[in-house]
Amino acid sequence: MYRYDEFDYQFVRDRTAQFADQARRRLAGELTEDEFRPLRLMNGLYLQLHAYMLRIAIPYGTLSSRQMRQLAMIARRWDKNYGHFTTRQNIQFNWIKLEDTPEILAALADVEMHAIQTSGNCIRNVTTDQWAGAAADEIADPRPVAELIRQWSSLHPEFSYLPRKFKIAVTGAPNDRAAVKVHDIGLRLHKNDKGEAGWEVIVGGGLGRTPLIGVTVREFLPQHELIAYLEAIMRVYNLYGRRDNKYKARIKILVHELGPEKFRAEVEAEYARRPKQETEVEERELARIAAYFAPPQFERLPRWSPRFEEARLANPAFARWVRTNVAAHFADGYAIANISLKPEGGIPGDATSEQMELVADLAERHSFSEIRVSHAQNLVLPHVKRDDLFDLWQALSGAGLAASNLGLAGDIIACPGLDYCTLATARSIPVAQAISRKFADYDRQQDIGPLKINISGCINACGHHHVGHIGILGLDKKGEEYYQITLGGSSATSASIGQIIGPGFAGHDVPDAIEKILDTYLKHRQPGEEFLAAYRRLGAQPFKEALYAAH
Amino acid sequence: MPLIKNDRFIDDPWTHVGLEDSLPSSGDIIVPYARLLKEWDALTRHDGRLGVVFTNIDRVEALSLFLPRLALIALPFPSFTDGRAYSLARQIRETGFAGELRASGNVLPDQLQFMRQVGFDAFEVTERFAPEVWLGASRRMSLAYQRGLYRPAGEAEVWSERHRDAEPWLEQPHAG
Numbered sequence: 001m002y003r004y005d006e007f008d009y010q011f012v013r014d015r016t017a018q019f020a021d022q023a024r025r026r027l028a029g030e031l032t033e034d035e036f037r038p039l040r041l042m043n044g045l046y047l048q049l050h051a052y053m054l055r056i057a058i059p060y061g062t063l064s065s066r067q068m069r070q071l072a073m074i075a076r077r078w079d080k081n082y083g084h085f086t087t088r089q090n091i092q093f094n095w096i097k098l099e100d101t102p103e104i105l106a107a108l109a110d111v112e113m114h115a116i117q118t119s120g121n122c123i124r125n126v127t128t129d130q131w132a133g134a135a136a137d138e139i140a141d142p143r144p145v146a147e148l149i150r151q152w153s154s155l156h157p158e159f160s161y162l163p164r165k166f167k168i169a170v171t172g173a174p175n176d177r178a179a180v181k182v183h184d185i186g187l188r189l190h191k192n193d194k195g196e197a198g199w200e201v202i203v204g205g206g207l208g209r210t211p212l213i214g215v216t217v218r219e220f221l222p223q224h225e226l227i228a229y230l231e232a233i234m235r236v237y238n239l240y241g242r243r244d245n246k247y248k249a250r251i252k253i254l255v256h257e258l259g260p261e262k263f264r265a266e267v268e269a270e271y272a273r274r275p276k277q278e279t280e281v282e283e284r285e286l287a288r289i290a291a292y293f294a295p296p297q298f299e300r301l302p303r304w305s306p307r308f309e310e311a312r313l314a315n316p317a318f319a320r321w322v323r324t325n326v327a328a329h330f331a332d333g334y335a336i337a338n339i340s341l342k343p344e345g346g347i348p349g350d351a352t353s354e355q356m357e358l359v360a361d362l363a364e365r366h367s368f369s370e371i372r373v374s375h376a377q378n379l380v381l382p383h384v385k386r387d388d389l390f391d392l393w394q395a396l397s398g399a400g401l402a403a404s405n406l407g408l409a410g411d412i413i414a415c416p417g418l419d420y421c422t423l424a425t426a427r428s429i430p431v432a433q434a435i436s437r438k439f440a441d442y443d444r445q446q447d448i449g450p451l452k453i454n455i456s457g458c459i460n461a462c463g464h465h466h467v468g469h470i471g472i473l474g475l476d477k478k479g480e481e482y483y484q485i486t487l488g489g490s491s492a493t494s495a496s497i498g499q500i501i502g503p504g505f506a507g508h509d510v511p512d513a514i515e516k517i518l519d520t521y522l523k524h525r526q527p528g529e530e531f532l533a534a535y536r537r538l539g540a541q542p543f544k545e546a547l548y549a550a551h
Numbered sequence: 552m553p554l555i556k557n558d559r560f561i562d563d564p565w566t567h568v569g570l571e572d573s574l575p576s577s578g579d580i581i582v583p584y585a586r587l588l589k590e591w592d593a594l595t596r597h598d599g600r601l602g603v604v605f606t607n608i609d610r611v612e613a614l615s616l617f618l619p620r621l622a623l624i625a626l627p628f629p630s631f632t633d634g635r636a637y638s639l640a641r642q643i644r645e646t647g648f649a650g651e652l653r654a655s656g657n658v659l660p661d662q663l664q665f666m667r668q669v670g671f672d673a674f675e676v677t678e679r680f681a682p683e684v685w686l687g688a689s690r691r692m693s694l695a696y697q698r699g700l701y702r703p704a705g706e707a708e709v710w711s712e713r714h715r716d717a718e719p720w721l722e723q724p725h726a727g
Contacts, residue, residue: 007709011694018691022661030680031661038632039661121632151696151709157665158641161634238638275645277699284714 001064001370002147002292004112011154012109015116019043020102027099042122042160044115045101048420052096055118056108057125060132060146060170061089061373065360068371070111072356078104083356085341085349087413087464088167089127089373090118094420116154121162123153123234128170129177130374133293134336134382136328139189140197142172144290145226148282152227159234163241164249166234167206179375179491181205181214182467184251185233190220198222203233203263204255209459211466211497212252215260217267223286224279232271240266296368296383301333311390318393320442321404326389335386337367339379339396340403340411344440345433348414349377358399366392376413376452378406408445409453409518410436413464417457417474418481424457426474426481431455431510438511448518450530454489467491469532470514471498474507483510487517487543488535501540502548513547520546556651556673558689558703560682563675565602565623575599581625584609587617595620602651607635611642618648626671627656637669644670644701660688668700 004012019039026036044055056071063071071091075083078100079093086092096104108114118125126146133141149168153159159166169183180186186202198220205214221229237251240258255263312319327336339359341349351359363371363381366388372380384392396402405411412435415421417428432455439445454468458475465471471486482504489498505513518531520542525534535543554563565579570586574597581602587594594601602623605614614624624643626636640652653673654666660680667689676685690704698708711717 005713007694007707007712011692011696011709014692014694021691025684030684035631035659035661121634154696155665155692156697157668157695157700158637159634160665161632161637161662163634235638235642239635243633243635273645278717280717281698281710281714284717285710288713 001062002059002143002289008112008151009109012105012112012114012116015043015114015155016102016105016109019105023098023102038120038161041120042117043101043105044118045096045098046119047422048094049418049422050420051094052098052101053092053094053420054096054101054104054115055086055090055092056113056115057118058090058113058373059150060126060128060143061130061375062132062143063371063373064111065364065369065371067111067113068356068360068363070107070113072353072360074104074107075356076353082350082352084347084416085351085373085377085379087349087375087377087415087462088118088125089130089375090125091373094416119165120160121164121166122160123156123162123166123168126150126153126168126170127178127183127375129173130372130378130380131177131327131336131382132172132372133295134329134334135173135175135177136330137175138173138330139191140172141290141293142170142178142187142189143293144286145187145223146170147289147292148227148286149230151285152230156234158231159238162234162238163243164246164251166237166251168230174493176491176493176495177374179464179467179495181495182207182211182464182491183214185230186214187226192220196222199226201229201233203267204252204260205495206250206252207461207464207466208250209247209461210250210252210256211461212256213495213497214252215255215263217260217264224283227282228274228277228279229267229271232267232274235270236263236266295331296370298331298334298383299385301331301385301387303332305333305386308386308389315390317397317404318390320446321393321402322389324404324408324446325406329383331383333386335384335389337381337384337389337392338374338406339381339401340406341378341401342405342411342436343400343403344410345437346400347429348412348432351379355399355401358395358401362392362395376411378411404442405445407450407452409439409448409451410445411451412436412453412455413468414455415457415462417455417463421457421462423460424474425459425476426457426483427507428455428457428463428474431472431474431483431507434508434511435514438515448522448531450532451518452490453514464491465489466497467495468498469535470517472510475504477504481507483507485510485513485517485547487540488532490532499540502544516546517543552675553678554673554675555685558686565600567604579622581623591617602653604655605639607633607639611639611646614643615646618646621648621650623651623653623673624648625653625655625675628654628658629656631657631659631662633657637665640666640669640671660684663689664691664704667703668695668697668706670701672701672703 171178182205188200201218202214367381414428414432418424456463456465467489486498577598579600600622655675694707
């Protein structure tokens, strides 16, 4: 894992002192709320329905046990003993007092964390594959480059007052688990004919009001050109992105309005015009960072673990958890263990202080003290010996953390919705809870197979409903919450935007509607065909009939 | 309006001359970009230094013909959240412009350090904030990660500091 050096420490300390001074001036009335808002947002502090919400950056979703324990401490001391892991691999605390924030930021700085640029019209926390550095299908660990981008984008003087927020995602594997095609910039590592690794640069994807799949502006960008090229893209956006209407201010609208060809030409012209600085420093910096991400000292183990196989045969509940929540690791004898934060009827992504501390302990014992946060709001222990999986599962079971539903109907992504958020038009959490209860039966979830249900409480799409196989969007119709359903979305390698299936439903009717959709799928599917594939083959018609025929 | 230049409050030696105002016979003047386009010949004969207020909607390439004669470029911030002028400033410095680069309009203390880092060296500021707030805010961060910034407050560039023995990054000409 990356470790701060003296410069990184000084940087967050300066920043914490700067924010403490800004908060003091605000409380003393020297800054207006309008002037203070962008400053606090750039430090992750939102004013929500009931209190301030503090969103803390978890760069590329990687946490150490020590950091996780500090998050648990913060939740206990300054919040209500829980935190919420978000779809951007961050954590947010919902019950924060403004006057406590400098102290919280100082506590974060102690463990090499901060809340810089988790909000505001700037480059946000960079995200990546939650299985980075462990997945069997990976070309290279994308986290060194993600850390390079984190540093470069931190307090970038040119790009801190952009037209709108800006999100960058990076993947080092051919199976895209970082949703790079629906980010402002997505970077995909691949190899050219000569076997050299470079980046496909995808720009202008996004969800929100105008869901769009990004366009490729460079097929193959050599590693050492990356930062300079990103600056050219950012400059074109900063200069020409729309500022007249916040709903048209994301880079996707600029790409769309100019057209991909014209946009690409602008970026290439800017890139060619800028003075070329020596890139040796960036290359050395990347090498320095990469050393921190060297694989841990894996033991040489046989692929076959008798202890694991015996436990699996003896214990069907464990076997089920393994089937859904354990993924292939590149090192023999190791596995990736996914911890679902989606218990039956629970709030997606929430974890108590005690749960965080348990996960920290288990990571220390079983996973080289390393934890990941996934954009599906779950946690990951990336490097667990197969021999240890049964012990791990037992410990998780005792703390309500062993839901066997990763990637299944119960693994619902949901934004905080109207229970917390000032932007929301409807609640998300109760709908997620009702669906979770309806499909609580694990055998049924297994039978339905891989499924992504995503719920957003408003059109801003923080729950990524456009890319859910089943997307649910909460809206307000004359004071009543109702929910629009989309089908066929995906953020995977063959990304697509879901299509609205028909008129919306009242909240209490949503679980039944989902059931009708899934029954239709079960009726029509071919052997081994997953929901998304079946929908793409069948089209909307049979689902429409099932939902609306009786109306 | 108070003017900060090179970390000090100074009397502004420049006079803003609007689109319709008559040209003074001498002295340092700042004219709108539209006037530069219209009266370039007359302005080149002006007895005194020449500056321009360049707006956020024009491209920097359009200035290239005029640059050798310009001693000052003012970039207005229509609101402090409108960040276009940060990119324009850097583009202008990247052309080699070494004159005064002035931030005007909605300039606030907490943005001053970013403005200096992209190449602004003069700031038209309001009297709402005390001088020590202005001067303090412009040096809050003692370091920056990015390379090739202007660092009048002496901020360390982290990447360059870490790799001191690497190729030196060619120094940009220092702002006026």
